[in-house]
Amino acid sequence: MRGQGMADILNVLVLIVLLLYLSFEVVVADGNVTLESMTIFTTHEWFRRNPTVYFQCQEEKKVFLPDVIHKGVSYSFLGQESWQPLTTLYGTKCKRCGFYEQDTIKADDTFFEWELCPKEFSYPDGRYEVFQEKEFNATFICGDCVPKNSTESDALKVDEEEEKGEDHRVAVISLILVLVLLFLVGLAVVAYMNWRRKQRADQQARFMKMFEDDNDLDAELGLKDYLTIAFNGGIS
Numbered sequence: 594m595r596g597q598g599m600a601d602i603l604n605v606l607v608l609i610v611l612l613l614y615l616s617f618e619v620v621v622a623d624g625n626v627t628l629e630s631m632t633i634f635t636t637h638e639w640f641r642r643n644p645t646v647y648f649q650c651q652e653e654k655k656v657f658l659p660d661v662i663h664k665g666v667s668y669s670f671l672g673q674e675s676w677q678p679l680t681t682l683y684g685t686k687c688k689r690c691g692f693y694e695q696d697t698i699k700a701d702d703t704f705f706e707w708e709l710c711p712k713e714f715s716y717p718d719g720r721y722e723v724f725q726e727k728e729f730n731a732t733f734i735c736g737d738c739v740p741k742n743s744t745e746s747d748a749l750k751v752d753e754e755e756e757k758g759e760d761h762r763v764a765v766i767s768l769i770l771v772l773v774l775l776f777l778v779g780l781a782v783v784a785y786m787n788w789r790r791k792q793r794a795d796q797q798a799r800f801m802k803m804f805e806d807d808n809d810l811d812a813e814l815g816l817k818d819y820l821t822i823a824f825n826g827g828i829s
Contacts, residue, residue, distance in 0.1 A: 624737030627672035631731040637694045637702035650680045650690040704728045711738040
């Protein structure tokens with residue numbers, strides 16, 4: 594029963610730690626990333642005149658760009674095409690993404706792969722340009738990736754505050770874990786002391802019972818009276 598009680602206390606403490614962690618989570622709006630313009634400077638497919646270009650982030654589906662078929666041509670987009678948005682950024686997390694060219698024989702060719710991060714989108718319109726020499730030039734838009742009603746310095750300040758908030762959250766969780774550990778150690782010490790106290794009480798009870806049993810045995814055998822008479826006779 595004592596072990597079950599300690600397990601219940603531990604479960605409650607773990608639940609408290611999780612709730613405190615969630616309460617310190619930074620809430621940041623998610624942002625859809627759309628392609629505003631793109632120009633390819635080369636193609637990699639040998640046996641097809643028009644390339645099949647697509648965009649893809651790691652562990653996400655391919656987003657084909659059906660209009661991008663000629664190199665050296667600047668293509669502009671409204672952001673409302675059927676294949677838009679390209680991806681969605683969540684909070685402050687980056688994604689590993691890239692532009693690729695589908696190949697009919699060998700593995701697909703890569704124009705360029707990079708880390709697509711929310712902080713790369715500039716204030717105030719949320720634009721982000723990627724240029725890879727001899728490969729492509731593309732401009733992305735993610736309005737929700739930029740804090741609203743702020744300046745560039747304010748955006749940097751928000752990043753710094755988020756980092757401080759992250760450090761504070763880690764410090765709070767570390768403190769809670771230390772307190773939980775100390776609490777569990779205290780419970781273990783108290784349980785050990787109670788066990789030792791009970792053990793001593795049991796030993797004392799057994800000793801008293803043995804002493805009483807010896808007295809009863811002497812009375813039954815009449816040794817007590819005999820010893821008393823012998824002792825008194827010896828004195829006289």
